[in-house]
Amino acid sequence: MKTTQIVPGLLALAIAQALFAPAIARADDVAAADAAADAQNNNTTELPKINVRERGLHDDTWPKLQHIMREVDGPLITVTKKTSITKLDSIPTVVDNNNRALFAQTPGIFYSEQQSPGQMNLSYRGIGNPQESEFVTVMLDGIPLMSDWIGYPTIYTFPLPQTLSEVQLIRGGSSLLYGPEPPPVVNLVSRKPVADRELAGYTENVAGSNGLFATFNQLSGTSGAWDYLVDAHYRTSDGERDNGDSKLRGGDLHLGYRPDDAAYYTFDFHAYSLDTGDPGKLSYPQFAADAETVTTPHNELWTDRYVAILGHDRKFDADTELVAKLWYGYQDNASRSQDRPPPDSPVPTTSTLQDDQFRFGGLDARVVHHWGRGNAFTIGTTYYHSDAPFRQWTMQGLTPDRYDRDGVPRLRQERSTDYGAVFAENVFRFAGGWHFVPSVRLERENVDIDETVKPPNLTRDLVDRSVDHTVPLFGLGFGNDFGRGNETYFNVSQGWRPVRYFDIGSPFGNTAAGSINDPDPTHVLSWEAGVHGTPVDGLFYDASLFWVNVKDRIESQPAGPDAPPNNTINVNTGDTRHRGFEGQIDYDFLAARDPKTTRHLSLFANLSLLNAEFTSTRNPANLGNRPAFSPKYLARVGLSWREDKHYKLALSAVSVASQYFQDSNLPAGTAGAANYIPAKVPSYTVADFSADWWVLPQLRLLGGVSNIADRKYYSRVFSNGLEPGIGRTFYAGASYEF
Template sequence: MKSLINTILLVLVMGIMAFGQRSTITGKVTDTSKQTIVGASVVLKGTVRGVQTNTSGEYIIKGLKAGNYVAVISTVGMKSQETAVVLEENESKTLDFVLEEETYTLSDVQVTGSKGVKGNEHLAEVEGYSINASKKNEVIKLDNINANLAMNNSRQIFSRTPGISVWENDGSGVQLGVASRGLSPNRSWEFNTRMNGYDITPDPMGYPEAYYTPPMEVVDRIEIVRGASSLQYGSQFGGLMNFVLRKPDISTRFTVESQNTTGSNGLFSTFNYIGGTEGRLSYTAYYQKRMGNGWRENSRFDTDHAHLELSYAVSNKLKIGVEATYMMTEIQQAGGLTDAQFIQDSRQSVRARNWFSTPWCIPSVNAEYIFSPKTKLSLKAFSTIAERNSVGNVRAITEVDNLTAPRQVDRDFYTTIGSELRLLTDYKFLGKENTLATGLRYFRGHIDRKQQGRGTNGAGMDFDLSDGAYPRDLDFTNINQAAFFENIFRFNKKLLATLGARVENISSTMEGQFSLTNGNPTLLSPITRNRSFMIFGGGLEYHISPQTEFYSNISQAYRPVLISDLTPPATTDIIDENLQDARGYNFDFGYRGKVGNYLNFDVDYFYVNYNNRIGTITQTNAANQRYQFRTNLGRSVSQGFEGYVEFDPITAFFKKSKVGYLSVFASIAYIDAVYHDFATTSVVNGLVAEGNLAGKRVENAPRKINRFGVTYNKKGFSVTWQLSDIGKAYADASNTEAANAAATTGIIPAYTVQDLSASFKFLKHYNFKAGVNNLTDERYFTRRAGGYPGPGLMPADGRTFYVSGGVKF
């Protein structure tokens, strides 16, 4: 590793010395009225070299070899230009460009200017190294929304993305719990969660829970591709959720930014960022400190996030980069409540000694090579070195916490390494331009799980054991190898089709000590699962006009057997030797588009078929003894409609306005998620009674997820009011109506909650933000937890406020 680092540094130093002696292209980009264009892209076609214009509309590309180039200049809402450039050795050439206005089609990313709608966008048909044509997808641009970004407020961030359910029990903003289409929001584990295109969860194949979420203040956009992403990215049924961080500023040598926020319950957040580009080298770094006491009692948090990114153009064809992300958390867990306690005082806590911490480190390296304007190659290698630590009383919330008794300590240690190689190429077939995306993946994850340790009887965050070892000490290893391809066939300018496949090989092994009784260990027989399979998918896209299109896609999906599925709750339980990954498919049919820059819309019907769902039934052995048997039991189906529309009436009817612009949005979803066949057993009067969940609603799946909002903009001022209207859900698959004493089952009632956020940018470099979350101070909850961070009913935060000031130079 040391020699590798030294080699990289040597290449960087030599490159920096070399580009100082090479040629340069510089110039300015304006529109037809001679107004400077800020942020215009100036790229040398077929190379990795490119910059953006600065606040004066100027650009400079240094360190170029002598030769022939094609400069491509583009920006949103303007016609692109291509200009041939011939450079001599050590020549400095000035090229100025004047761009004309243009209407964009849906094959490009949907973005808007200062007026008109500024809501969700869509991914281009081909974006980076991925094919998105015919797929249901959204792009959430964080700059386009008013929200409490310092606290990663998911309710506001995903407000324009229809069908997204949100668990609101983590007041620290660290753990994200979202899902779509009737799937479980538990730490977003039904999504394939990534950052900058690589994995950030402990193990996507064995433990896909999202304990790490990047600070939204540094996120440029969130890319969501529904279940059809399974071909290019693998599991899960929910699709891809990719956090794309802000890239190094390629318009200036150096930029610095600071955003500082304070608010209710002792909230303090400071976010500090630097970045820039000098010749071939681009860099960025940020640090965020976030702390507060939380809305509930015993919910203090203190988190630190840091990130460093370097990118270097070794040549005009090759670019390499390194990234490193680090997070440290100290979070007090308030625990759950009973229904009676919630009604009495939802801010109270009966757990004062529960703590949670997730140190997280994610290093990665990447390389990109451009063979030609039509073919390019990308390599990403990444790793996760992380922990999940908890200490506290995790027994039923009805049991009083004995403050002198030792607490339970549970610790996970994650070590993963992975890589993905992707190739994208455009080619001609039967006279038509087609696109192929293909790639290879390797991943190895190891989890060292230590549970049920006897901790100290203190009240602080302390993960030391008071005596002995961990009764449960398990090792879980997962190796995944995959290959995929997906192709766009363009029949004419209006119609295209996509077709693809993915081959998976997954090998999972678990072994270790299950329990410790009177000093005698109970060892698990090593459990190994090896499986190989192929999934397929295809889609169609038809452009009704340059700005509207029909899309449809059907893709198979799978959810691997998780570590929890292979861990028996008791030594007498038996795991099916033939336990299979859950399999199924996603289907979408929709219509999306825009009218001018004043109306955006996307409506669709979806169908998610989820086969081989894993569950536990009671069986009787030859000795007439009952035992729990975990196996593939049944099937669920989620289907419904999703719709997003955003409209700016002032731009539509008056084109221009001196009093500002108004944008109204509605994000609505009807989700019918039910079990069609799922065998169950129970013991009644000493006998095993068989049953079936057929017709029962899937747990944690509200049928109604509606969000509405209005945004007013005038120059640098913007304010957004938002209403969330969420239907009731059940906490368990049996659809229990009345809550049990421990509050782990029962109804999760419907609720409505409002948010108000505003921002003001002034004097070019400064901003002021403020807002009120849960404007009417509603009392509600979105989750009943059966274990950590409960157990019990988990209240959402009541009314809170925040104010923030920022500066950027």
């Protein structure tokens, strides 16, 4: 067990400061009253002149809230933290598997693309491999979307954009708001029921390239104290390569009950089922010769996810509110993959069937109290538990059914995680537009593995491990409002990445007894200073400098000479430093002339410049190297033209610099060899266009083209192959609402 010691006095001081600050804030009023009494005792007839100025709510200006979150957003204090939002009502409908459009106006987020839907691959500022977003916290309405929030933080399901109202990105300090994983947090906000009618409906149907057909259907409304929303969706595609076909089915249910103005009870249920082929990874020579080559014609992936959530919001008075959520869910990541061919056969004859299940639940409760002149104090707790059995079988043939269990057991692990946290945060406001935000969070994790079957080629002992970590986190932020709608912000915050199942007991590593892995958690210290605002009508800008130190990175290393090819174990590989610039600008030419216009013509651009390197490493050869997936620049630019209920058009492009795909900054294989992978992922630029056009008040035509120039590129790379990006695709369809 590794337990980080904390100083109880620091925690007590932070909470006491927040609790007793109202008394301190009243000190000036008491002093003023005493002065007036003294004046009366001295028979003074002329009282000192008092200038009373009402301080407006800095975060309630409409133009600003089109781009960033409120400074106090319910129980979340985001002031002094860099945030970005995308309101989906302001962009054309996002269709199929093109999430570039979803993040087109989100600075800094790197989206590593693949042709198959399901897995979402995000990373930020070069911290970690984008593989399945393991280094980015992704949430839906504050509930983690990962397979297992602590032990296996991968994204295999992603909500349809049609179900979302907003995408939020929160940088440094996100661990103090939401919990583990290094910053940032991507929080997806679900659409709310229609509030002014008992029944409203929406249906959308599109068809497109590669056999795409997608339908989305929704009903919602409000009647008295009740509100509801229900949707069902289906999407099928043949894919760009053989065995790249997919079928997605899903649905969502929301029920809300508001007995009075002070209380709101909710029930939400989300269901998602995906079946997709896996055409396999390519070597670079295969990609260059024919990007539609299929290397695994029988591999298959299945993902099911079901989550039920109970929520309760209660306003105790005008200043105090409780927000609580209780959730339980089940996810099954299953796959079929062909084995390597035996030495005496040119083709594989067996396959591995894998079943990775997760049963999880949690509680998150937060109280926010507004006090004084714009101050707010929030305190809360989070608990999470998951059971995650992991099983594999060796099957004869290459096409066994998903639920076939007649093969030879190859691996069986019982795994579980427990995680808990308590946290407190306060925003203090002072004269002159200054604000100060101290934060504290205490977290504890337990990860447990009990292995009963191991792969037959490994000579190690069965894994039987339980690991605990207790980690205190602190943060400080301050800023100043100046001029017309401008604000400076500075934030320094700690974060960490808990150890995962694979970190402490990789099922594929052949580690000798007595030397089993025990890596320390990864710790992150983030600094950011910037300024943003809406100084003139139509203009929003945000520019910041950042510096992130990552200590004790946990990365994959070869599992050893006795392990199967490409299998790895995870160890602390060293420390990295990430520093750079991140900027965003949006100028609405029509709003500049008339701030109340319903027509908007906006030019937007965002740019991230990154300098990242290893500052210490267990492998001397990597010292000074650029960490994998750390492009020197990531730029997006676009033009958006819309009029409410008439049309929405968007043209955008993303440009990504070249980047190394592994920390060694070396290629895989030898140049000219069949299995060669270049050291660098080449730079690429991809442009997209999409449009919604209302031909009637209720009828809308939808259309778009992705990868307009049909750019041949890739961004998802492993030592055993790469996955091509999606070529040029089209879609067209219509929607009807009532």
